[in-house]
Amino acid sequence: MVRAQNDLYMVVNNNGAEVNAGGDNTLAALATGELTLGELQRCAINILDFMMQTQVFKRGEMPRAGIIRLAADPACDEACPGAIKIAEQSRLRYDEELVLSVERTAVYDVLVSVHANGAPLAQTACNLLLNEQFVATIQTNGTLGREIVQKLCRIELQSGKYRVGFDFIKPGLVVDWLELRLVND
Structure with a gap:
């Protein structure tokens, strides 16, 4: 090309x-x-x-998107056994029940791997939610089943637990994994 x-x-x-x-x-x-x-x-x-x-x-230039700050869900502390502890770089396969455990307040880059079985002109999207709060919109065209990686945003997580959820706006998007990378600025 x-x-x-x-x-x-x-x-x-x-x-x-x-x-x-x-x-x-x-x-x-x-x-x-x-x-x-x-x-x-x-x-x-x-x-x-x-x-x-x-x-x-x-x-003209618009202000850059800031860091999204999220609070942990205190109700989840006892109600969410089996939460996955977040390390400096955590790549997590997505399934229906995904709960994250953050030990200390930190800033993370959020990445996802997604695919859509549709043709390249098809469009699909979903929203990433943490504790039912909007974090980012994931959108892609049809990838014919090929996985693509997207860097979504930068978030600050307080210590505690977070339920991961997705709100599928248009059908066809499959989330393969979610990754949080600790930002060391």
Whole structure:
């Protein structure tokens, strides 16, 4: 796609470049010489030229999304046996009952792996909830069953327990796992 200058097809979702959401081989191609830095710079120029013509660019800079702060559920302390203790990096397979246990207040990046069996033009979405409070919307097009990773947001969790839930807005989205990564800023 780089040589064909199909640049806009290379754009990924928010935070997608950090987790290689498109699953591309750009870094490997650069290392082997199959791709040059100049070719990537040309793509960046094309993408930026396009973006500078859009309304969102003309609107100006908006404030960045802040850290979402959530309180633990005190009722869950005794009613939630088997809660999973969160480490510096915890990747959790999703099932119907998922309860997290946080030992100390900390900030985490939230990542998910999802797939949708629909065709690429299909769209699906769901909301991630902690203790029935909205955290983020997960959305994707049909992936033909291929898993994709999305970085959703940054949250601050107080010590205590949290029930994980999903509100499926449009059918078809499957959550494979949820990951919390401790932020060491």
